Amino acid sequence: MFSIGLCHHPGCRNQALSNLDNQGNLVNGGEFCLEHLPNKEESLDRIYSYIRQHDKIIGLSLPGLKFENFDLTNKKFYGCNMQYCHFINIHSEFCRMRMNMMDFSVFADCNLLNSNMQFTSFAGSTFSHILFTNSDLVHNNFNGILAQQSSFDDSDLYNSRFINARLFDTSIRNCNIKQTCFNDASFKNVSFKQSNTREAKFSEGVEF
Numbered sequence: 001m002f003s004i005g006l007c008h009h010p011g012c013r014n015q016a017l018s019n020l021d022n023q024g025n026l027v028n029g030g031e032f033c034l035e036h037l038p039n040k041e042e043s044l045d046r047i048y049s050y051i052r053q054h055d056k057i058i059g060l061s062l063p064g065l066k067f068e069n070f071d072l073t074n075k076k077f078y079g080c081n082m083q084y085c086h087f088i089n090i091h092s093e094f095c096r097m098r099m100n101m102m103d104f105s106v107f108a109d110c111n112l113l114n115s116n117m118q119f120t121s122f123a124g125s126t127f128s129h130i131l132f133t134n135s136d137l138v139h140n141n142f143n144g145i146l147a148q149q150s151s152f153d154d155s156d157l158y159n160s161r162f163i164n165a166r167l168f169d170t171s172i173r174n175c176n177i178k179q180t181c182f183n184d185a186s187f188k189n190v191s192f193k194q195s196n197t198r199e200a201k202f203s204e205g206v207e208f
Contacts, residue, residue: 069089122140128150145162175192179201183202
């Protein structure tokens with residue numbers, strides 16, 4: 001699991017990024033946040049290269065990074081901190097995540113088909129034109145998300161939470177939503193067709 005360290009820049013309270021040495025090896029303990037990284041371009045190149053070259057990524061702390069036109073196919077992320085990140089035009093399949101923190105991130109125009117993401121938090125994140133179709137999304141935290149024109153179709157959402165989520169023009173068809181909590185969520189043009197809505201938790205008055 002990643003360790004949360006604060007930036008060493010005087011007065012800064014932001015989370016520090018993981019440290020990689022010149023050989024691309026992960027060094028324990030980050031020193032600076034994204035804003036105060038010395039040699040920022042070189043440091044970011046090391047991080048992106050590390051992710052591209054490794055199929056299994058464990059314990060990286062990457063708050064605030066931007067991933068654009070990135071291929072995460074078959075990548076495995078365990079215990080990583082990816083809060084406040086931007087994921088733009090990501091095309092991947094069979095991405096696996098366990099116990100990752102991805103709160104308050106932005107996802108736009110991403111293909112995440114056949115993902116396997118469990119015990120991962122997306123709280124407060126924004127999803128726009130995202131395809132999670134045919135994924136295992138079990139025990140995840142989607143509280144407070146904003147999802148627009150996205151698809152969770154044919155996925156297992158067992159025991160996940162969408163409390164206070166806002167879902168617009170989004171499809172949750174043919175999904176397992178047993179024990180999934182949608183309390184205080186808002187819906188507009190959301191389809192739950194062929195999903196087991198009687199097994200899920202909704203606020204009173206929600207009709208399908």
